[in-house]
Amino acid sequence: MTAYLPITTDRLTLRRYRDTDYDDLLKLQSNAEVTRFLLYDPKTPEEVKGTLAGRLADVAMDTDGQALTLAVELTGTGQYLGEVTLFVNSAAQRAGEIGYVFLPESAGHGYAGEAAKELLRLGFEHFGWHRMIARLDARNTGSVKLLERLGMRREAHFVRNEFLKGDWTDELVYALLTDEWPDKK
Secondary structure, eight states, rough: OOOSSEEEEEEEEEEEOOOOHHHHHHHTOOHHHEEEEEEEOOOOHHHHHHHHHHHHHHOSOTTTOOEEEEEEEEEOOEEEEEEEEEEEEEETTTTEEEEEEGGGGTTTHHHHHHHHHHHHHHIIIISSEEEEEEEEEETOHHHHHHHHHHTTEEEEEEEEEEEEEEEEEEEEEEEEEGGGGOOOO
């Protein structure tokens, strides 16, 4: 099922989670700075155990709502940087979504962009999807810049549509079609 994994770039390895990744995942998901723009609050150790169990499960990626989350590490050293997720939004419409979450100390090196590009490649070239999106809190200007560098276009700006951590927040939606994919073969 996941013969296409791991994915390696010059600097990164995107791989399935392992049981031994608990401490790294806890560091990521319990960090308030990391979860600031996410739909969940910092997680407890027990909640992270449940999250890791879900990350370890096989996912066919052929049904709406399925998601494949991969650990991202530096190739060679194995240093954990964060995670990326590929979601099946509509199997019938061949539509997916990308997401990424990285440790603050990983910022500023281009790792998130490099890993997100590989998710786009996976969706378009391996799964044969027609369209991929990314949704984010509009206050997350770093992610806005990243998505624009990837060649994704802003398609929607929903004003104060989510009540997140005590505030009404704006949501942005970025998209890219397979024929717009700049790395298309």
